[in-house]
Amino acid sequence: MIHYFLRFTPISVFYALAVLWFITNVAFAQEIAHPGYEVAPERRTTGIGKFYMGREISFVMGHQAAQWLNRPSRIQEEMPDQVVANMGLSADDVVADIGAGSGYFSFRIAATVPEGKVLAVDIQPEMLQLIEEQKASDRIVNVVGVLGEIDDPNLPAESIDAAIMVDAYHEFSHPFEMINGIYKALRPEGRIFLLEYRGEDSSVPIRPLHKMTEEQVVKEMSVFGLEWTETLDFLPWQHMMIFTKRG
Numbered sequence: 644m645i646h647y648f649l650r651f652t653p654i655s656v657f658y659a660l661a662v663l664w665f666i667t668n669v670a671f672a673q674e675i676a677h678p679g680y681e682v683a684p685e686r687r688t689t690g691i692g693k694f695y696m697g698r699e700i701s702f703v704m705g706h707q708a709a710q711w712l713n714r715p716s717r718i719q720e721e722m723p724d725q726v727v728a729n730m731g732l733s734a735d736d737v738v739a740d741i742g743a744g745s746g747y748f749s750f751r752i753a754a755t756v757p758e759g760k761v762l763a764v765d766i767q768p769e770m771l772q773l774i775e776e777q778k779a780s781d782r783i784v785n786v787v788g789v790l791g792e793i794d795d796p797n798l799p800a801e802s803i804d805a806a807i808m809v810d811a812y813h814e815f816s817h818p819f820e821m822i823n824g825i826y827k828a829l830r831p832e833g834r835i836f837l838l839e840y841r842g843e844d845s846s847v848p849i850r851p852l853h854k855m856t857e858e859q860v861v862k863e864m865s866v867f868g869l870e871w872t873e874t875l876d877f878l879p880w881q882h883m884m885i886f887t888k889r890g
């Protein structure tokens with residue numbers, strides 16, 4: 644019997660592959676350990692009183708303030724076109740803009756992926772409505788709105804080449820679950836672009852809970868074994884951090 648399986652036959656190869664698949668996908672498949680959340684008796688201004696890895700999570704910016712996202716001064720403050728140019732995208736890439744808001748970055752990215760698409764994910768239907776209005780007025784077809792949940796970006800597994808979060812991650816009420824969902828949605832070698840106002844820099848005129856230090860971001864991404872590829876520091880106020888899903 645043993646000798647039969649040791650022989651190189653189509654059936655023995657099939658059984659060997661089945662065993663290999665079982666070992667890698669079932670027997671040793673591990674869920675990533677959740678570092679846990681803590682709730683404080685008191686919250687800071689603009690915080691929700693919930694902590695993740697020592698960081699207090701901030702309030703979600705309401706859709707009523709969406710016009711602030713399109714303020715003209717943002718061009719100098721956040722250099723959006725240079726951010727998109729530095730993403731190194733291919734024309735057919737699928738990019739998820741998580742916490743897309745009014746689509747300030749989604750539409751810029753869409754122009755650089757004419758054969759691909761941008762999945763603009765947000766939890767506020769009013770934000771997605773603004774995106775639909777701009778799509779119609781500018782006749783853009785490769786931006787697709789996705790209604791996310793506070794703990795799930797609602798993206799299929801291994802469906803995206805890159806994800807970008809601009810000024811959004813710090814307000815995710817369930818950062819572990821969100822990055823878990825994004826991680827699963829990324830294809831191997833897919834990249835995460837995480838932009839946050841620099842928490843180390845007191846001259847950046849943004850409230851503390853709406854900023855993040857590089858050290859804190861790396862700590863939170865390390866939970867998933869994401870490789871910290873580089874930080875681009877050409878922006879006046881923000882870190883542009885790049886993480887890669889290996890394997």
Ligand SMILES: C[S@@+](CC[C@H](N)C(=O)[O-])C[C@H]1O[C@@H](n2cnc3c(N)ncnc32)[C@H](O)[C@@H]1O
Nearest residue numbers: 704712742743744747765766791793809811815
């Ligand atoms: C400050 S706005 C930034 C919008 C956009 N990235 C920009 O730079 O213009 C943050 C956005 O993240 C969204 N958001 C918050 N939690 C989210 C979550 N768990 N999933 C998806 N979007 C979320 C909010 O609804 C809001 O539209």
